[in-house]
Amino acid sequence: MPSVFGHLPRARLATLPTPLERGSELPGGARLWMKRDDLTGLGMGGNKARKLEFLCGAAVAQGARSLVTVGAAQSNHCRMTAAAGAMLGLEVHLVLSGDAPAVPTGNLLLSNLFGAQQHFTGSEESHWGELEIAREALANELRAAGAEPYSIPIGGSTPVGAVGYAVAFVELMQQCQAFDVTPAAIVHTSSSGGTHAGLLAGRALWRLEGHDVPEVLAIGVAKGVNMGMPNIADLARDTIELIGGDRSILDRGDVRVDPNWMGHDYGVPTRAGDAAIRWAARHGGWVLDRVYSGKGFAGLVGNAEAGRWAAGNDVVFIHTGGTPAIFAAGGVPPGR
Ligand SMILES: Cc1ncc(COP(=O)(O)O)c(C=O)c1O
Incomplete structure (x- = not known):
């Protein structure tokens, strides 16, 4: 099965497979499993390492000499792109929200350390449209100057990037088989949609081989994904096509997004999120952001408490990372 991905250019950047850890019982009695994609290695880890393997593979195959990408000032994606560029000898330009801080912390500190050039736009961190326009403008400037950039949209959520999570789905199913576990659901955080689309692409391909497949439930933490942008079914179908499969194997009904946990906006902490950070820290020593x-x-x-899964069901959470952000101002929940 993994050989179906073999024809796509790939830069080896991540430490794979990531561990699958057995966790404690959830409220309601389902069993938690933690898929440690916070431990992908690249530049302190996280989900973007998997996408960057294929994005950077494409960049190198096209003869790019630089990478350009975009995100919030504390973007994990930008930090890992900076690390990927350092590993591959590519110059990295990051288009970032807000203004340059006097003292860089968290992800910004690391992107600096990895040698990326930071371009602050002054824009709000949730104004992704403005940031994308600035990325395109910078990519055009670099192209004109002969820097041969490979330009990566926010979160690396193109079909090429999403292939990384189609691969991850198969990796996870093989680990579950080894543990003799048949999960009822795979749950993960979604913001630009590529992780979700990639998982759904992998799930559709795995189902085509005759396997039973768990539900994939994306928890939306940005307004776009919660309003259906990007269109996850279309992105997943484009990903399947890129891998060499038939688009029609994915059903629109396969796409499940729970929009109830973002709170006021992207990047604005919530009480439920803070309580979940404490729960994970105290039940498994896991660090969430x-x-x-x-x-x-x-x-x-919240879904476990509401009875979505029966007692004894196995539920996998993909820990997509974000750890360095806890070392930025406001990165840890106040109180006990
Ligand atoms: C830690 C973390 N988790 C989840 C996500 C969401 O992934 P995606 O953008 O593929 O939806 C991101 C994206 O930036 C992230 O940094």
């Missing part, structure tokens, strides 16, 4: 994985895990716990 307030922008992504804390809210995603709050969605898993």
Whole structure:
């Protein structure tokens, strides 16, 4: 099965497979499993390492000499792109929200350390449209200057990037088989949609081989994904096509997004997210963050409490990372 991905250019950047850890019982009695994609290695780990393997593979295959990407100032994706560029000898340009801080912390500190050039736009961190326009403008400037950039949209959520999570789905199913576990659901945090689309692409291909497949439940932490942008079914179908499969194997009904855990906006902490961060820290020593994985895990716990899964069911949370952000101002929940 993994050989179906073999024809796509891939840069080996991540430490794979990531561990699958057995966790404790969830409220309601389902059993938690933690898929440690916070431990992908690249530049302190996280989900973007898997996407960057294929994005950077494509960049190198096209003869790119630089990478350009975009995100919030504390973007994990930007930090890992900076690390990937350092590993591959590519110059990296990051288009970031807000203004340059006097003292860089968290992801910004690391992107600096990896040698990326940071371009602050002054824009709000949730104004992704403005950031994308600035990325395109910078990519055009670099192209004109002969820097041969490979330009990566926010979160790396193109079909090429999403292939990384089609591969991850298969990896996870093989680990579940080894543990003799048949999960009822795979739950993860979603913001630009590529992780979700990739998982659904992998799930459709795995189902085509005659396997039973778990539900994939995305917890939306940004307004776009919660309103259906990007269109996850279309992105997953484009991903399947890129891998060499038939688009029609994915059903629109396969797409499940729970939009109830974002709170006021992307990047604004929630009480449920903070409570979930404490739960994960105290039940498994897992470190979640307030922008992504804390809210995603709050969605898993909330659905478990509401009885979505029966006692004894196995439920996998994909820990997509975000750890360095806890070392930025406001990165850890106040109080006990
Ligand atoms: C830690 C973390 N979790 C989850 C996500 C969401 O992944 P995607 O953008 O593929 O939806 C991101 C994206 O930036 C992230 O940094």
